[in-house]
Amino acid sequence: MADAKTLTHLERLEAESIHILREVVSEAEKPVMLYSVGKDSAVMLHLARKAFYPSPPPFPLLHVDTTWKFQEMYKLRDRMARESGMELLVYQNPEAKERGINPFDHGALHTDMWKTEGLKQALNLYGFDAAFGGARRDEEKSRAKERIFSFRTASHGWDPKNQRPELWNLYNAKKNKGESIRIFPISNWTELDIWQYIHLNDVPIVPLYFAEQRPTVERDGMLLMVDDDRFPLRPGEEPVMRSIRFRTLGCYPLTGAVESTAKTLPDVIQETLLTTTSERQGRAIDKDAGGAGMEKKKQEGYF
Amino acid sequence: MTDVVADPIYKTDALIAEDIDQYLKVHEHKTMLRFITCGSVDDGKSTLIGRLLYDSKMIFEDQLAALEADSKKVGTQGQEIDFALLVDGLAAEREQGITIDVAYRFFATEKRKFIVADTPGHEQYTRNMVTGASTADLAVILVDARKGILTQTRRHSYLAHLLGIRNIVLAVNKMDLVGYDQAIFNRIVMTYRAFASELGITRFTPIPISGFKGDNITLRSDNTPWYQGPTLIDHLETVEVNSAADAEKPFRMPVQWVNRPNLDFRGFSGLIATGSVRPGDAVRVLPSGKTSSITRIVTLDGDLDEAVAGQSVTLCFADEVDCSRGDVIALADNPPQVADQFESTIVWMSDEAMLPGRPYWLKIGTQTVSATIQQPKYQVNVNTMDQLAAKTLELNAIGVANLSTDKPVVFEPYKDNRTLGGFILIDKISNATVAAGMLHFSLRRAQNVHWQATDVSRDHHAALKNQKPAVLWFTGLSGAGKSTIANLVEKKLARMNRHTFLLDGDNVRHGLNRDLGFTDADRVENIRRVGEVAKLMTDAGLIVITAFISPFRSERDMVRQMMQPGEFIEVHIDTSLADAEARDVKGLYKKARSGELKNFTGIDSPYEAPVDPEIRIDTANLTAEEAADLIVARLIP
Numbered sequence: 001m002a003d004a005k006t007l008t009h010l011e012r013l014e015a016e017s018i019h020i021l022r023e024v025v026s027e028a029e030k031p032v033m034l035y036s037v038g039k040d041s042a043v044m045l046h047l048a049r050k051a052f053y054p055s056p057p058p059f060p061l062l063h064v065d066t067t068w069k070f071q072e073m074y075k076l077r078d079r080m081a082r083e084s085g086m087e088l089l090v091y092q093n094p095e096a097k098e099r100g101i102n103p104f105d106h107g108a109l110h111t112d113m114w115k116t117e118g119l120k121q122a123l124n125l126y127g128f129d130a131a132f133g134g135a136r137r138d139e140e141k142s143r144a145k146e147r148i149f150s151f152r153t154a155s156h157g158w159d160p161k162n163q164r165p166e167l168w169n170l171y172n173a174k175k176n177k178g179e180s181i182r183i184f185p186i187s188n189w190t191e192l193d194i195w196q197y198i199h200l201n202d203v204p205i206v207p208l209y210f211a212e213q214r215p216t217v218e219r220d221g222m223l224l225m226v227d228d229d230r231f232p233l234r235p236g237e238e239p240v241m242r243s244i245r246f247r248t249l250g251c252y253p254l255t256g257a258v259e260s261t262a263k264t265l266p267d268v269i270q271e272t273l274l275t276t277t278s279e280r281q282g283r284a285i286d287k288d289a290g291g292a293g294m295e296k297k298k299q300e301g302y303f
Numbered sequence: 304m305t306d307v308v309a310d311p312i313y314k315t316d317a318l319i320a321e322d323i324d325q326y327l328k329v330h331e332h333k334t335m336l337r338f339i340t341c342g343s344v345d346d347g348k349s350t351l352i353g354r355l356l357y358d359s360k361m362i363f364e365d366q367l368a369a370l371e372a373d374s375k376k377v378g379t380q381g382q383e384i385d386f387a388l389l390v391d392g393l394a395a396e397r398e399q400g401i402t403i404d405v406a407y408r409f410f411a412t413e414k415r416k417f418i419v420a421d422t423p424g425h426e427q428y429t430r431n432m433v434t435g436a437s438t439a440d441l442a443v444i445l446v447d448a449r450k451g452i453l454t455q456t457r458r459h460s461y462l463a464h465l466l467g468i469r470n471i472v473l474a475v476n477k478m479d480l481v482g483y484d485q486a487i488f489n490r491i492v493m494t495y496r497a498f499a500s501e502l503g504i505t506r507f508t509p510i511p512i513s514g515f516k517g518d519n520i521t522l523r524s525d526n527t528p529w530y531q532g533p534t535l536i537d538h539l540e541t542v543e544v545n546s547a548a549d550a551e552k553p554f555r556m557p558v559q560w561v562n563r564p565n566l567d568f569r570g571f572s573g574l575i576a577t578g579s580v581r582p583g584d585a586v587r588v589l590p591s592g593k594t595s596s597i598t599r600i601v602t603l604d605g606d607l608d609e610a611v612a613g614q615s616v617t618l619c620f621a622d623e624v625d626c627s628r629g630d631v632i633a634l635a636d637n638p639p640q641v642a643d644q645f646e647s648t649i650v651w652m653s654d655e656a657m658l659p660g661r662p663y664w665l666k667i668g669t670q671t672v673s674a675t676i677q678q679p680k681y682q683v684n685v686n687t688m689d690q691l692a693a694k695t696l697e698l699n700a701i702g703v704a705n706l707s708t709d710k711p712v713v714f715e716p717y718k719d720n721r722t723l724g725g726f727i728l729i730d731k732i733s734n735a736t737v738a739a740g741m742l743h744f745s746l747r748r749a750q751n752v753h754w755q756a757t758d759v760s761r762d763h764h765a766a767l768k769n770q771k772p773a774v775l776w777f778t779g780l781s782g783a784g785k786s787t788i789a790n791l792v793e794k795k796l797a798r799m800n801r802h803t804f805l806l807d808g809d810n811v812r813h814g815l816n817r818d819l820g821f822t823d824a825d826r827v828e829n830i831r832r833v834g835e836v837a838k839l840m841t842d843a844g845l846i847v848i849t850a851f852i853s854p855f856r857s858e859r860d861m862v863r864q865m866m867q868p869g870e871f872i873e874v875h876i877d878t879s880l881a882d883a884e885a886r887d888v889k890g891l892y893k894k895a896r897s898g899e900l901k902n903f904t905g906i907d908s909p910y911e912a913p914v915d916p917e918i919r920i921d922t923a924n925l926t927a928e929e930a931a932d933l934i935v936a937r938l939i940p
Binding site: 006007008009010011012013014015016018019022023025026049050051052053054055056137138144145160161163164165166167168169170172174175176187188190192193196199200266267269270273274 | 319320323324326327330331332333334335404405406407408409411415416418430431433434437438544546547550559560562563564568570572573574601602603604611613614615617628652664666667668669721722725726727729733734735736739
């Protein structure tokens with residue numbers, strides 16, 4: 001009997017995340033869930049559905065879109081909004097749109113305008129005071145030190161030296177005027193936890209996580225997928241069909257694939273366990289500004 | 304040093320490659336242990352954590368390549384791998400070569416998933432260690448074998464014990480640097496045992512290790528043949544976790560959220576703090592004490608037959624019993640207590656010192672109430688464990704004090720229940736988390752002081768005087784003209800046959816408050832007493848006029864809360880500091896400027912102007928006479 005009562009690590013993580021989601025809904029005025037359609041978002045959304053069942057989660061989903069996501073991501077996004085009974089808000093930075101900002105010609109400016117600026121604009125536009133995000137502490141060094149309730153100034157900046165202490169499971173959600181909160185309910189999950197949870201709970205995820213023959217080019221040491229005809233081929237480049245999958249999803253021109261034959265979740269987990277490179281390696285965004293890349297971005301208002 | 308960079312010792316399970324489905328089945332049943340590592344600056348804490356991550360294969364090739372490059376650039380281990388760089392996350396820290404905040408790390412072995420709270424060892428960061436310890440099942444106390452038990456070791460052990468961590472590992476590190484000498488190890492263990500038993504730590508597990516070389520971390524070391532106990536990982540994998548012990552206690556669940564999608568469903572959502580629950584169980588809702596029974600335990604995956612401590616669930620009742628956020632659902636015949644006065648240990652976490660008497664928000668479980676703390680009974684010197692007299696608590700100070708709440712709180716002593724005994728204090732103006740605390744017990748006095756009911760009611764008092772009681776609360780800088788205008792207002796009201804009383808700052812300090820000075824704490828108490836007197840006078844039906852600088856928003860708000868709704872009228876006599884100082888009727892500004900007078904509002908003590916006062920008097924544009932007329936007109940239209 002005593003043994004049966006010892007919760008597994010996934011049960012404890014799930015209970016903690018649900019507790020966080022409910023605290024925010026009870027204490028914030030206008031919460032929203034940032035939904036990026038990746039696997040972490042998928043788990044976060046699933047946890048929200050569990051937390052409030054039989055009610056639908058009492059907040060909308062917000063997708064800060066760059067127009068450069070994979071086609072499969074847009075499909076799943078619309079489907080999940082329908083199935084969860086939640087309102088889906090899609091925001092595209094009008095200035096980035098007008099100036100035709102894209103990852104091929106504008107490099108870092110692309111992320112800055114579509115994502116960082118787009119997110120700030122969307123939160124200001126709707127007046128959300130609390131935004132759920134799917135970041136995990138094991139992803140990146142600066143995140144390991146970020147609180148679960150992370151406060152942002154009126155200009156959305158993060159001050160790592162001035163964070164509120166977080167004790168037990170008591171969260172102080174009281175804000176000063178102009179402040180907003182980013183809340184990370186899956187802070188304590190690792191990549192492997194996410195995969196195991198998806199496997200055990202049949203959480204729907206984008207098929208790009210599974211290996212398939214897809215058109216690719218190799219560029220700057222990354223394997224990129226030619227997802228649509230906006231992909232400008234350089235002289236001598238010719239899309240080649242390869243069996244690939246993605247460990248992480250973002251804008252397709254910025255997201256590196258890995259060659260793989262993992263077609264099922266157990267295969268993917270097996271590959272994850274046997275792999276020797278870290279997850280975000282496939283993303284160009286962390287490599288700017290040396291080791292402090294993400295910390296700097298966060299101080300500027302990136303999620 | 305090639306042996307350090309050799310293959311990780313935690314070889315991936317062969318089963319992963321052979322039969323992933325079988326592997327997953329096994330690993331779905333892993334448990335989780337949260338622990339904290341505490342050590343002094345050079346005890347090799349970051350190195351140990353880096354080692355645990357490395358040995359359990361949580362470090363990938365690209366990270367290792369980056370680590371090798373970084374080690375050469377900024378490492379402190381020469382050409383060797385500096386594991387500490389793996390965990391010193393923020394740019395500022397890496398430049399300074401120190402860890403400045405709580406960081407959480409993750410690794411897993413074949414049996415368990417681990418969450419490590421990595422906290423700094425510096426004295427000024429007590430608050431970080433307390434934070435990390437609050438969620439830990441176990442503490443690893445690191446000691447440098449060359450240095451033995453230091454002041455910081457005592458501090459860390461005290462804090463771990465204070466936060467209720469029952470499993471303590473004494474990791475005697477850097478054994479490689481003392482030639483793996485058993486005598487040194489034994490001496491350290493003996494010294495520690497003597498000290499630990501003074502604290503009430505009866506059990507701990509000493510392990511000789513080298514984080515740098517890997518001795519007795521995952522594999523039993525050939526260098527310590529004299530050591531028969533478990534390796535660090537063996538111990539971490541088998542020690543009992545808190546949630547297992549919590550499940551054996553009586554059932555308690557703080558209600559977070561009432562789930563009401565439609566008229567046919569009403570569920571109460573929360574995380575079970577202790578015990579277990581089944582449909583049919585008789586439960587009691589606190590503080591109301593109403594009883595019902597559980598009909599369903601609802602989840603998205605279907606109803607449950609039983610739920611235990613640590614699970615987030617939604618419960619349904621057989622009856623329509625009132626229950627909302629902040630209430631606690633408990634076993635009907637063994638409920639927790641309800642009280643409004645407590646003894647507690649408080650860990651102060653803010654640069655701004657504690658003010659006895661000031662109201663703070665107190666959050667405990669899902670309850671948030673207003674609480675005031677009395678002057679500490681004593682402060683604990685965390686290095687010597689001596690009890691010192693204290694008037695307040697400053698950053699990183701730990702003390703024992705009584706506190707009272709404005710509403711009854713459902714609670715249990717912290718040692719029995721972390722969820723219903725642990726609380727945080729929040730500053731009402733800055734909204735910062737300023738302290739953490741642990742309730743010891745309720746003070747019986749709370750139950751024994753009853754309100755004496757009186758037959759002549761406050762309404763009756765007011766009716767006899769044919770007026771509505773009110774408090775005109777004047778606030779403003781010294782020399783703004785508060786007393787002058789207040790005096791004029793009282794004269795005008797008296798002429799209108801109103802029953803008034805003027806409480807003046809200077810006059811009150813000659814009598815009622817002559818024991819108080821001008822420190823922040825005394826200013827708070829000054830205003831509290833005046834507030835209580837004003838409240839009694841409004842009960843007597845009077846119109847009370849008060850003229851006090853009353854510089855802090857919190858205390859003015861506290862007095863406002865004491866009064867009946869609408870009876871508190873805040874009057875801001877708004878004068879610029881320059882004008883008040885130029886006037887300097889009592890010559891006080893001059894004294895303050897010369898340093899002769901300390902803690903003078905506006906000079907070396909802050910004045911927090913009202914954000915939204917009922918009446919604002921701009922003394923630059925109104926004479927005292929005009930101001931008084933305006934105030935009277937507002938009171939008696």
